[in-house]
Amino acid sequence: MLVLQSVAYAHPNRDVLFDSLQLSVGRHQKIALIGNNGAGKSTLLRILAGELAPASGVVRLEAAPYYVPQIFGQFNDLTIAQALRIEPKRLALHEILAGTVTEANLAALNDDWTIEERCTEALAQWDLAGLELTQPMATLSGGQKTKVFLAGITLHQPEIVLLDEPSNHLDTAGRQRLYDFIRTTQSTLLVVSHDRTLLNLLDSVCELSRRGLAVYGGNFDFYQAQKQLESQALSEDVRSKEKALRKARDVERETAERQQKLDARGRKKQEKAGVPTIMLNTLRNNAEKTSSRLKSVHAEKLGGIAQELSDLRQELPDTDKMKFGFDSSGLHTGKILVTATAINYGYGPQPLWPRPLSFQITSGERIALKGLNGSGKTTLIQLIIGAAEPQSGTLYRAAGNKTVYIDQEYSLLDNQLTVYAQAQRFNVAGLQEHEVKIRLSRFLFGKDEWDKPGRALSGGEKMRLLLCCLTIGQQAPDIIVLDEPTNNLDLQNIGILTAALNDYQGTLLVVSHDPVFLAQVGVARIIALE
Structure with missing residues (x-):
C-alpha cells in the first residue's frame, strides 16, 4: 500500500x-x-x-x-x-x-x-x-x-x-x-x-x-515499555563501557610502569657487564621504540573505547538534566492570589460568559482552565494576569504577585536576540558570564548555539530557552500560566517541560486539551467555561 x-x-x-x-x-x-x-x-x-x-x-x-x-x-x-x-x-x-x-x-x-x-x-x-x-x-x-x-x-x-x-x-x-x-x-x-x-x-x-x-x-504504551527496556540496556552498556575504559587505563599504566622497570634493570646489567657505549645507545633506542609501540597500541585501544562511550552517552535521554532550580523561599502555600466575584467581559453588547464567573486561586494550586474554542479562555487569562479588567464584577489580585504567562508563541522571548543575549536579558541577579553559560548548557544549549538567533529556534528550543531564562531570573514567580504548552512540542520536549514543572513549587494555571499532560503535572482542579 x-x-x-x-x-x-x-x-x-x-x-x-x-x-x-x-x-x-x-x-x-x-x-x-x-x-x-x-x-x-x-x-x-x-x-x-x-x-x-x-x-x-x-x-x-x-x-x-x-x-x-x-x-x-x-x-x-x-x-x-x-x-x-x-x-x-x-x-x-x-x-x-x-x-x-x-x-x-x-x-x-x-x-x-x-x-x-x-x-x-x-x-x-x-x-x-x-x-x-x-x-x-x-x-x-x-x-x-x-x-x-x-x-x-x-x-x-x-x-x-x-x-x-x-x-x-x-x-x-x-x-x-x-x-x-x-x-x-x-x-x-x-x-x-x-x-x-x-x-x-x-x-x-x-x-x-x-x-x-x-x-x-x-501502540504508544507498548512503544514506551520497549523504550524503557532499551534505556535500561543503554545505561547498563554505558556503565560497562565506563568500567572497560577504567580497566584499559589501569592496564596502560601498569604496562608502562613494568616496561620502565625492565628498561631500568636492563640498563644496570649492561653497565655492569661493561657493554660499549655505542651498543648501550642502540639498546636504549630499541627500548624506547618498544615503549613507544606499547603506548601507541594502548592509546588506540583507549581512544576506541572512549569514542564508543561518547557515542553511547549521546543516546542517553536529556530529561533529567534540566531543573528549574528556583529560589522558592518566597512562595507560601495557601496564600490567596486571585479572587473573582461575578466577573464578566464582552466584545460587544453580549457578555462573553452566560453566567458570571466566581473563583479563587491560592498559592501552590495546579488548575486547568477548560472550555470549547471561543469560550473565552484567553480572555480569562488576560484578566487573571492583569492585562485586562472585567467589565462587571470584581477581581482581586494580591499585591506584588509575580505572574509569568507562557503563550503558544513564547512572546516573552525576543526573536531578534541570540540565545545568549536572551539569557542575559533575564539576568537580573547579575550572574557571571560563565554561570549564565553553564545554565544554558544545562538546558541543552551548547556553545555552538549561543549565537543562534531566536527566530531560528524550533518550538521545543524556545520552550527550553524560556525555562532556562526563568531559572536565571532566580526568584520563582507566584503563578505560571501556560496556554496549550504541548501544541508545538515533540514527545521529548513534553517530557522535559513536565519534569521542569514538577520541580516548580508555585501555582500553575494551564490551558490544555492533553489529559495525559494535565495528569502528569498534577492538576487537581478545573475552572470550566461554558
Whole structure:
C-alpha cells in the first residue's frame, strides 16, 4: 500500500536530513510516526504527499493520499472551498447552472452534482455547520482550520490519509471526533502526533531518528515499555563501557610502569657487564621504540573505547538534566492570589460568559482552565494576569504577585536576540558570564548555539530557552500560566517541560486539551467555561 525504499532527503544547502529510510505499510494499517523536533517527520509526510521530491530512493503508493498538514497560518489566503480542493468543481457547477454548459465545465464537474451538499454535510460532521465555502480561511480559528481539512477526509473518502499533528488547536470535543474517526476508519493512516491519547489508538509506532526508521509493533504504551527496556540496556552498556575504559587505563599504566622497570634493570646489567657505549645507545633506542609501540597500541585501544562511550552517552535521554532550580523561599502555600466575584467581559453588547464567573486561586494550586474554542479562555487569562479588567464584577489580585504567562508563541522571548543575549536579558541577579553559560548548557544549549538567533529556534528550543531564562531570573514567580504548552512540542520536549514543572513549587494555571499532560503535572482542579 505504501513503501519507502532507501529514501533520502537533503535541504537546499545540501545538509542531509535523513538517509536510507525503509518502510512498508499494509492496507488498512494505522501507523504513528514519532521523533524529536527536526528529525524530518513533516518533511517525510510531504514527500509521501508529493509536495517534495526525495534526494534519492523510491516512494510507492497504491492510491493518491489525502494530506492534512500542520496548521500555522499558511492557508490564510485560501477560501474553504480551495482548502477542501473542490473549487474547480464548485465554479464549474455554478457556471453550468448559470447556462454555460461547456465540455470544460462538464469535465471539471465530472458528474459530481451534489458536491456542495456533500461539503455542507462534511463540515457539519466536524461541527462547522453554517460556514460558507467562499469564506476565507483567515477568518477561522486554528481549530476550525484543522477541522476544514479533516472534513476533506469525509468528503474525498481517500484510501490513504497522512495526518500531521491533527489534534493541535482542537478543543476536547474536536479531539473526541478525531479519535472516533481514527478508531472507525478503514483508510490506511500515517499520523505524526505527540498526542498520547491519539497515539494509543494506532496499531504500530514508527520512530524517525538519525539512525533511520525503527518500527515497534504496538501502540504508544507498548512503544514506551520497549523504550524503557532499551534505556535500561543503554545505561547498563554505558556503565560497562565506563568500567572497560577504567580497566584499559589501569592496564596502560601498569604496562608502562613494568616496561620502565625492565628498561631500568636492563640498563644496570649492561653497565655492569661493561657493554660499549655505542651498543648501550642502540639498546636504549630499541627500548624506547618498544615503549613507544606499547603506548601507541594502548592509546588506540583507549581512544576506541572512549569514542564508543561518547557515542553511547549521546543516546542517553536529556530529561533529567534540566531543573528549574528556583529560589522558592518566597512562595507560601495557601496564600490567596486571585479572587473573582461575578466577573464578566464582552466584545460587544453580549457578555462573553452566560453566567458570571466566581473563583479563587491560592498559592501552590495546579488548575486547568477548560472550555470549547471561543469560550473565552484567553480572555480569562488576560484578566487573571492583569492585562485586562472585567467589565462587571470584581477581581482581586494580591499585591506584588509575580505572574509569568507562557503563550503558544513564547512572546516573552525576543526573536531578534541570540540565545545568549536572551539569557542575559533575564539576568537580573547579575550572574557571571560563565554561570549564565553553564545554565544554558544545562538546558541543552551548547556553545555552538549561543549565537543562534531566536527566530531560528524550533518550538521545543524556545520552550527550553524560556525555562532556562526563568531559572536565571532566580526568584520563582507566584503563578505560571501556560496556554496549550504541548501544541508545538515533540514527545521529548513534553517530557522535559513536565519534569521542569514538577520541580516548580508555585501555582500553575494551564490551558490544555492533553489529559495525559494535565495528569502528569498534577492538576487537581478545573475552572470550566461554558
